Amino acid sequence: MYRILEKxxxxxxxxxxxxxxxxxxRKAQAGQFVILRTHEKGERIPLTIADYDREAGTITIxxxxxxxxxxxxxxxxxxxxxxxxxxxxxxxxEIEKYGTVVVVGGGLGIAPIYPICRSLRxxxxxxxxxxxxxxxxxxxxxxxxxxxxxxxxxxxxxGSYARKALVTEPLKELLDSGRKVDRVWAVGPAIMMKFVSxxxxxxxxKTIVSLNSIMVDGTGMCGSCxxxxxxxxxxxxxxxxEFDGHEVDWDLLLKRQRxxxxxxxxxxxxxxxxxxxxxxxxxx
Amino acid sequence: MAExxxxxxxxxxxxxxxxxxxxxxxxxxxxxxxxxxxxxxxxRCLQCPKPFCVEGCPVxxxxxxxxxxxxxxxxxxxxxxxxxKNSLPAICGRVCPQETQCEAKCxxxxxxEPVAIGRLERFVADWERAQGMRIPERPAPVGKKIAVIxxxxxxxxxxxxxxKKGYEVDxxxxxxxxxxxxxxxxxxxxxxxxxxxxxIDYLRKLGVxxxxxxxxxxxxxxxxxxxLYDAIFLGTGAGLPIMMNIPGENYNGVYSANELLTxxxxxxxxxxxxxDTPVKVGNKVAVIGAGNVAMDAARSSLRLGAEEVHIVYRxxxxxxxxxxxxxxxxxxEGIIFDFLTNPVEIYGNEDxxxxxxxxxxxxxxxxxxxGRPRPIPIEGSEFDMEVDTVVMALGTRxxxxxxxxxxxxxxxxxxxxxxxxxxxTKLERVWAGGDIVTGAATVISAMGAGRIAATDIDRYLRxxxxxxxxxxxxxx
Ligand SMILES: Cc1cc2nc3c(=O)[nH]c(=O)nc-3n(C[C@H](O)[C@H](O)[C@H](O)COP(=O)(O)OP(=O)(O)OC[C@H]3O[C@@H](n4cnc5c(N)ncnc54)[C@H](O)[C@@H]3O)c2cc1C
Ligand SMILES: Cc1cc2nc3c(=O)[nH]c(=O)nc-3n(C[C@H](O)[C@H](O)[C@H](O)COP(=O)(O)OP(=O)(O)OC[C@H]3O[C@@H](n4cnc5c(N)ncnc54)[C@H](O)[C@@H]3O)c2cc1C
Ligand code: SF4
Ligand code: SF4
Ligand code: FES
Numbered sequence: 001m002y003r004i005l006e007k008x009x010x011x012x013x014x015x016x017x018x019x020x021x022x023x024x025x026r027k028a029q030a031g032q033f034v035i036l037r038t039h040e041k042g043e044r045i046p047l048t049i050a051d052y053d054r055e056a057g058t059i060t061i062x063x064x065x066x067x068x069x070x071x072x073x074x075x076x077x078x079x080x081x082x083x084x085x086x087x088x089x090x091x092x093x094e095i096e097k098y099g100t101v102v103v104v105g106g107g108l109g110i111a112p113i114y115p116i117c118r119s120l121r122x123x124x125x126x127x128x129x130x131x132x133x134x135x136x137x138x139x140x141x142x143x144x145x146x147x148x149x150x151x152x153x154x155x156x157x158x159g160s161y162a163r164k165a166l167v168t169e170p171l172k173e174l175l176d177s178g179r180k181v182d183r184v185w186a187v188g189p190a191i192m193m194k195f196v197s198x199x200x201x202x203x204x205x206k207t208i209v210s211l212n213s214i215m216v217d218g219t220g221m222c223g224s225c226x227x228x229x230x231x232x233x234x235x236x237x238x239x240x241x242e243f244d245g246h247e248v249d250w251d252l253l254l255k256r257q258r259x260x261x262x263x264x265x266x267x268x269x270x271x272x273x274x275x276x277x278x279x280x281x282x283x284x
Numbered sequence: 285m286a287e288x289x290x291x292x293x294x295x296x297x298x299x300x301x302x303x304x305x306x307x308x309x310x311x312x313x314x315x316x317x318x319x320x321x322x323x324x325x326x327x328r329c330l331q332c333p334k335p336f337c338v339e340g341c342p343v344x345x346x347x348x349x350x351x352x353x354x355x356x357x358x359x360x361x362x363x364x365x366x367x368x369k370n371s372l373p374a375i376c377g378r379v380c381p382q383e384t385q386c387e388a389k390c391x392x393x394x395x396x397e398p399v400a401i402g403r404l405e406r407f408v409a410d411w412e413r414a415q416g417m418r419i420p421e422r423p424a425p426v427g428k429k430i431a432v433i434x435x436x437x438x439x440x441x442x443x444x445x446x447x448k449k450g451y452e453v454d455x456x457x458x459x460x461x462x463x464x465x466x467x468x469x470x471x472x473x474x475x476x477x478x479x480x481x482x483x484i485d486y487l488r489k490l491g492v493x494x495x496x497x498x499x500x501x502x503x504x505x506x507x508x509x510x511x512l513y514d515a516i517f518l519g520t521g522a523g524l525p526i527m528m529n530i531p532g533e534n535y536n537g538v539y540s541a542n543e544l545l546t547x548x549x550x551x552x553x554x555x556x557x558x559x560d561t562p563v564k565v566g567n568k569v570a571v572i573g574a575g576n577v578a579m580d581a582a583r584s585s586l587r588l589g590a591e592e593v594h595i596v597y598r599x600x601x602x603x604x605x606x607x608x609x610x611x612x613x614x615x616x617e618g619i620i621f622d623f624l625t626n627p628v629e630i631y632g633n634e635d636x637x638x639x640x641x642x643x644x645x646x647x648x649x650x651x652x653x654x655g656r657p658r659p660i661p662i663e664g665s666e667f668d669m670e671v672d673t674v675v676m677a678l679g680t681r682x683x684x685x686x687x688x689x690x691x692x693x694x695x696x697x698x699x700x701x702x703x704x705x706x707x708x709t710k711l712e713r714v715w716a717g718g719d720i721v722t723g724a725a726t727v728i729s730a731m732g733a734g735r736i737a738a739t740d741i742d743r744y745l746r747x748x749x750x751x752x753x754x755x756x757x758x759x760x
Contacts, residue, residue, distance in 0.1 A: 023503055043560040084460040086497040219458050220683050221523040222543035252534055255636030259536045263562035270557050
């Protein structure tokens with residue numbers, strides 16, 4: 001179960017995996033996520049469903065290698081199996097015909113935004129996509145995104161590819177141009193979602209973001225994922241992960257994401273030492 | 285075994301790990317009786333013709349009979365008698381609140397100390413486990429399929445009973461490890477996880493198909509399951525943490541007890557970094573609440589390295605709901621109890637970490653709906669406590685995730701309405717039992733509810749349940 005059927009390096013720091021999970025694929029919808037464990041002693045980590053194929057019975061995930069678990073995942077090969085794979089979790093994106101929507105994907109956020117674009121377009125919306133990354137080599141799925149959007153704007157922070165801009169710049173231009181924008185989605189690092197929300201707020205355009213708080217069970221049982229939205233405490237795993245970006249307490253989210261930084265560093269350093277050692281001895 | 289001697293034998297203490305040592309490790313605290321101690325304790329039992337102890341047990345374990353078998357050296361006989369009513373004696377012997385149940389009713393308790401029924405139960409069950417794995421007989425299949433949702437004591441018991449009757453049973457569990465609170469909540473030092481795993485292995489050998497990572501309400505809805513199965517037993521417990529809703533509750537360092545305990549037990553955070561999941565407690569921890577969950581959170585915090593751990597409770601010592609033994613062990617380990625105290629606000633620093641807690645003193649008033657004296661804040665008695673970790677252990681509610689599409693009748697507390705005599709809910713072919721019906725209660729009551737439902741499911745599927753589905757709808 002939960003076998004890796006395909007693996008692809010999308011960028012130097014992120015990999016795509018196609019996982020055999022027919023039951024999850026049957027139910028998965030845009031905006032939902034899974035929680036997986038790579039091995040028996042592993043942590044449960046949430047990853048958004050980047051694509052699903054109900055017929056093939058597969059789920060696609062894209063993981064950015066930031067710490068022990070995502071790096072370990074990166075070493076797993078086609079044919080290996082994950083220790084567990086639970087989903088689909090969270091509420092699906094509210095897909096309706098809104099009119100013109102702008103969908104913003106920052107960095108790794110391009111992966112989760114793809115099925116959202118696809119569903120919004122299928123529902124009859126005019127979809128403008130904005131994708132961006134720090135640098136050209138961190139950008140991926142431009143073609144895939146083009147196929148599910150009516151317009152696509154691509155930018156990089158350093159200008160090494162396409163337009164040199166932060167994703168908020170073309171977004172602001174679009175809003176200033178007087179075109180009617182009915183709704184905005186933003187998925188990416190918390191700081192990027194915060195600035196997208198700040199950009200749209202003066203224009204009164206409802207902006208939906210996908211909150212990546214720290215999670216354990218993903219079913220509403222532990223409260224690790226709590227966020228504050230509109231002054232109320234919500235559990236991102238069951239009440240979200242999508243919320244109204246104008247109501248999110250971003251500072252709280254950013255602070256809570258840092259709870260375990262020191263311990264995560266210990267885990268990563270230990271893992272990297274192990275990797276070095278196994279390389280020295282030629283593996284096992 | 286001269287009659288005259290019996291009264292003079294004192295209640296046999298159970299050996300424990302030294303408090304100074306155990307407060308820093310996760311090994312089991314209570315070490316269990318030796319055969320000698322067990323027999324000495326068993327000999328104290330008067331074998332009452334009208335045993336009140338049995339009335340005190342929620343599942344009516346045939347207490348004098350198993351004790352008799354034990355003292356006559358008929359260990360398998362003792363096992364059989366115990367298991368007739370209680371399918372998880374190794375667990376119940378360790379975690380039942382005996383002092384309010386069986387032992388509370390023991391006649392010896394009137395003028396001295398009651399028979400240590402729980403310890404004897406544990407002894408017999410541990411003896412059985414030491415004999416090696418039983419290979420259960422698999423009955424002939426009856427050709428009907430049942431889904432048991434949730435693998436806590438209620439679900440495990442229902443699954444075992446139904447499998448023994450020949451049903452094909454799938455247990456659907458949301459987490460990656462079965463066992464419910466027995467695995468994710470109650471810590472290793474109180475209930476070693478290999479005991480729970482042994483029970484789960486036994487069910488597997490019985491043919492029960494345990495499917496983990498299945499979140500009902502998400503992967504399957506109840507209505508979908510009703511199409512796939514002949515009957516459904518809902519035993520999803522009460523896993524939703526209650527927070528206080530006071531200012532500062534989202535600072536880093538404020539946990540629900542569920543999070544702290546899940547990270548520690550289910551994810552083996554106490555073995556970090558050997559296991560990957562971190563768990564973090566500071567130097568000075570305040571646990572809010574005084575139930576079993578609070579004791580477990582406090583004692584786990586100590587073992588995770590905290591220097592000072594407080595239990596902050598708004599009522600007094602007399603109202604503490606935790607098992608007496610846990611309170612005693614917690615005190616021995618140096619946990620500090622702050623009674624008649626309630627937090628009103630949590631303070632933090634600029635980086636978002638907890639730095640302190642404002643509390644108010646309480647006094648006790650008239651009894652409230654729960655029958656316990658109502659705690660009343662004493663105006664002007666606020667004071668500050670310096671803490672860097674706060675754990676909320678205020679209780680839990682059923683998790684509504686499972687109900688995504690089902691029209692199950694529920695109470696205002698979120699619990700499912702079920703007939704206590706049969707476990708039937710108002711939705712035909714759906715039974716429920718355990719914490720999802722009662723709200724947070726006990727392992728033995730959940731186990732008992734699983735058993736009652738399994739009996740009724742069997743009757744119903746054999747076509748014997750001819751009465752109307754729901755008792756109140758009855759024509760009579
Ligand atoms: C609903 C949701 C969807 C997500 N989708 C994706 C995705 O599609 N692709 C992707 O690459 N990442 C996604 N993330 C983030 C991903 O879960 C974390 O990057 C991952 O858990 C890091 O684990 P690690 O052990 O490799 O790193 P760690 O060493 O644990 O942490 C590295 C960094 O990741 C953050 N982090 C740690 N644990 C978690 C956690 N459980 N949840 C969120 N952030 C955490 C920490 O703040 C830290 O800064 C998602 C998070 C959530 C909550
Ligand atoms: C920390 C702690 C200490 C305790 N100490 C004691 C004690 O000493 N003595 C005592 O008698 N009692 C104690 N209790 C109470 C006791 O553990 C519970 O009353 C008992 O476990 C309830 O059993 P249950 O089968 O109803 O539910 P649970 O044990 O809660 O099991 C429910 C299971 O259902 C699963 N589930 C939930 N939702 C879904 C879903 N949608 N789909 C699939 N699966 C789902 C959960 O993951 C869980 O595994 C304690 C409880 C806690 C939390
Ligand atoms: S199951 Fe619990 S209450 Fe019943 S006899 Fe055993 S220890 Fe006592
Ligand atoms: S009431 Fe006490 S003494 Fe009497 S049978 Fe029960 S355990 Fe033995
Ligand atoms: S992750 Fe545990 S409640 Fe959301």
